[in-house]
Amino acid sequence: MTKDMLLTHPWFGPAVAALIAVPLALLVHRVGGLVLRRLARGTPTLHAMLVNMQPAGRLVLPLVALQMVWQAAPDDLRFLAQVQHLNGLLLIAAVTWLAVRAVNGFADGVLAQHPYDVADNLQARRVLTQTRVLVRTASSMLLVAGGALMLMTFPGARQVGASLLASAGVIGIVAGLAAKPVFSNLIAGLQIALAQPIRMDDVLVVEGEWGRVEEITGTFVVLRIWDDRRLILPLSYFIEKPFQNWTRSSSQLLGAVFVHADYGMPLAPLRAEVERLVKAAPEWDGRFFNLQVTDATERTMQLRVLCTAASSSLAFDLRCKVREGVIGFMQREYPQFLPRMRIEDGAGADMAAAAAQHAMTTA
Incomplete structure (x- = not known):
């Protein structure tokens, strides 16, 4: 009786399909990953990207398989909509993670081909600066896009968005003023990545301090001062204000x-x-x-x-x-x-006689 009830349960078919789909997806991930990495062995950048994507891919493929199973299930199943929604949220998060890992892996591959711990590292520092700034910008945009897509799956969030758009006049002005530093640093980061007024490990004189560029983030630059202090400056500083760069075109x-x-x-x-x-x-x-x-x-x-x-x-x-x-x-x-205060002999005698005559006159 219990066995018959289990076999006739509406969720029995989708559950079995899910139990089959997940191991198959993991098998495809393992075999496909090995094949792709072997094919990309001659391309270091692509190989580094595939290696970095492997943990996220292990999560994405099973979620894609499960989403296909839930989509093929009968629409009248109880709680099917909630399961589909939850699986969709997890899939969006996993795909966002996969995209971020892919960008970071591509950056690791590029940087591995341009080591900057060498004597003549001007080109390597140029590539390092561009790669890190652009990767942080791209990763931030991917995370924002992923979060926005997850919010759009909730009907309530779409209604809130519509109501906000209806009153976007004042809110837009306030938000624009509040976000001005964020956008200015974002644009400054892109300018620094493309025009490169500064690069990683550049020697700068800023605000009267001498130091090296230790880190460039999406919002600020860390300058390591000669006495191991750290000077933190926003990215927009290097676009709006003058500074000295002692290694702009050469370290000599x-x-x-x-x-x-x-x-x-x-x-x-x-x-x-x-x-x-x-x-x-x-x-x-x-x-x-x-x-x-x-x-x-x-x-x-x-x-x-x-x-x-x-x-x-x-x-x-x-x-x-x-x-x-x-x-x-x-x-x-x-x-x-050596430099010193001195009085020649003749000049000293003349000055002494003049002083004595002056003393006698006043007496």
Whole structure:
């Protein structure tokens, strides 16, 4: 009796079909995934995308099979509409997850072909910046679209949407003002991805701070300051305000060292010492160096040493070494020509006599 009731139950056929459809869908996922990954082995980007999509695909295919089973079931089944609705919601969520995983997998494949932990990483940093910004933007749009589709499956949500559209005049203005920072950062993110005023690992001087671009998100940029502090700036900042980018077209820099010396300091031995210091420094890239007198005041002359390095950090270290070496050389060999306040003997005697005469007159 119980067996007959089970066999004649309206849900018996759809349940059996579901129990058959799910393992078949998992089998298709496994076999199809192996075949597709083998075929895409020669294309790293496509292979990375397929590998990243695998967990989401394991959920999507069974839900698609179940949705086909529920659609083929008789319409008069009790609770069929609720089951179809729930399965549809899960399917939309799974497809959204699959799309996000596909975008992220494509990005992983692209970045794997452009490693940026190398000496000359300008092209790699350009690709890294574009990929990360565009992937975050695409993922955000996919999540919003998936959430919107899930809400549209509820009749109440559609009615709320219609009522909101009826009063969209004031609400639209308020929402536009409230969402202005969001949209400005979104547009700024697209501009940064395409025009690339900044890239990952770029060296910037922003708000008087020197640092490297550590992270670019969909709304802000993280700048790692030289002393390990983090400066957080919105994306729109880099579109609306000026800043310095020391690695825009190349990481090579020309560093300057300024030293003040007395007019009696001979330049020939100092030039020889600068040449020795620069050529002995491993930070120097061999491109250029020189020493010039760039200014003269009533007390000292200003000496400038120019030297090149392959990156900003190396240029800083090279400048420090050259500065210390020049000062040390002057201290050892020409200490009398270091900057100081001095009065010549003749001028000092004249000033003393004038002071004495002035004292006698006033007395």
